[in-house]
Amino acid sequence: MIEIYYSILKPVEVSIKIKRSEFIGNIKKVNSEEEAKAFIKEISSKYKNATHNCWAYKISENKFNYSDDGEPSGTAGKPIFGKIEKFNLSNVAIVVTRYFGGVKLGVRGLIDAYSETAEKVIIESKIAKYIDLKIYNVITDYSKYAEIERLLKRLNGWKIINNTFTDKVSFEIAIEEEYEKDIVSILSQKGEINYLRIEEVGKEV
Known part of the structure; x- marks a missing residue:
């Protein structure tokens, strides 16, 4: 949890x-x-x-x-x-x-x-709500990256925090726990996905 x-x-x-x-x-x-x-x-x-x-x-x-x-x-x-x-x-x-x-x-x-x-x-x-986000790295090709962007726009609880464009697209994505299952399902179908770490973030309330 x-x-x-x-x-x-x-x-x-x-x-x-x-x-x-x-x-x-x-x-x-x-x-x-x-x-x-x-x-x-x-x-x-x-x-x-x-x-x-x-x-x-x-x-x-x-x-x-x-x-x-x-x-x-x-x-x-x-x-x-x-x-x-x-x-x-x-x-x-x-x-x-x-x-x-x-x-x-x-x-x-x-x-x-x-x-x-x-x-x-x-x-x-300023009071802030702090939550741990799971960070994943995803490697995919350009066409599938466009599909990922389109599918993720329908969901909440994620943010792309880093990306690199070479012969492939490599990016890091931060995911809130309650949305993790659906987002990881999309990502794993469209590319190679690896869990990296947990990061804490705070948002003003």
Whole structure:
């Protein structure tokens, strides 16, 4: 079964000010806990003079973590993680940096500030649906390539990503799992087909 999940499309930084405190949100798509920890370390180093660098990440249902980094317990890391859960995201890490402005926000104010920053950075980064596509290589002659193009136009779930024209036509095609059977059937009748690999792609939702 090919995995489908939601994450973010691009890394983004946002900044908001609340009662003279500055909150800076950074987000990145990550594929492992090691990548998440490296990102957290990178942002914490970038803003090493900040009052707090609070964070949360989620890779899968049983691989996640969050930290208040010195803020009162439950006021920062958990609210950030709560936004990851709200948007049903995986493979994502968020760091919210705070520069204290001299005015205390209180427990409720902190929860709201970290939640707001996390939500803003998620929305700015664009939510994307990620799916694994199966990549095949096909070699055929010119007349059959024209037939393949004609037949595939009737179907969804495919994209030709590379082709070479010499004495034969050689091309790579990316196929979504639910359409694989019908597409492979057409291709195997019209040429030589070989499975190559799986590639992950993300589309904004």
